[in-house]
């Protein structure tokens with residue numbers, strides 16, 4: 001199975017690219033979705049998070065108040081790091097399992113959405129290709145605001161993410177998302193034709 005790590009910062013266009021790759025025939029794993037799965041009610045990971053970040057994070061139905069956790073976690077580099085130390089091992093185990101399942105099912109190509117490539121450096125040996133979506137900060141902010149995110153939340157998350165220089169330095173291919181949706185999708189098609197559809 002040809003495994004593609006698809007990296008990019010908040011509101012860079014990653015999920016749009018991943019959806020297009022899925023339409024073209026790739027299986028898809030989203031690490032943001034896995035990071036939600038590890039925090040389901042009663043899970044060991046959620047219990048650890050609540051112990052470290054506060055019992056008031058649990059809503060009456062036992063689910064996590066993600067907005068409150070985001071506010072606490074993105075408040076400082078130290079807090080984000082504490083959250084990642086808890087969550088990342090669980091996320092990586094789930095990733096491992098999903099890749100094995102897809103391999104067993106005979107998937108030919110799998111795209112893995114990786115919001116934070118630097119935290120997954122120890123997983124890079126799983127990737128045949130690192131495709132990075134890079135988009136100027138102003139364009140990303142506009143897309144984030146359109147999606148209902150506040151500027152404060154956008155800036156807080158971006159501050160804890162790998163830089164564009166880091167992404168460019170680790171990419172085997174780059175998709176520039178600075179223009180229209182059409183132009184983005186054309187680049188995806190071109191990448192697919194030259195790397196997968198041969």
Ligand SMILES: CC(C)(COP(=O)(O)OP(=O)(O)OC[C@H]1O[C@@H](n2cnc3c(N)ncnc32)[C@H](O)[C@@H]1O)[C@@H](O)C(=O)NCCC(=O)NCCS
Pocket residue numbers: 009010011031032035066067069070073080083084087091114115116117119120157158160161
């Ligand atoms: C703090 C949490 C609960 C906030 O949840 P929320 O629903 O608001 O956001 P969601 O999970 O959908 O993430 C949206 C975007 O936030 C950014 N983001 C998420 N975690 C981080 C982080 N640790 N550092 C910087 N940005 C992050 C990414 O751009 C991501 O695409 C959640 O993001 C979380 O559990 N983060 C820690 C796990 C993690 O590091 N995941 C990334 C896997 S590589």
Ligand SMILES: Nc1ncnc2c1ncn2[C@@H]1O[C@H](COP(=O)(O)OP(=O)(O)OP(=O)(O)O)[C@@H](O)[C@H]1O
Pocket residue numbers: 008009010011012013014015016017115143144146147177178179180181182184
């Ligand atoms: N070139 C573009 N033209 C117009 N809208 C775009 C373009 N690229 C992305 N968008 C829009 O910007 C928003 C963010 O894109 P997307 O969800 O793909 O980014 P993301 O990197 O997955 O974000 P996050 O990691 O924060 O979830 C979406 O609403 C998407 O439709």
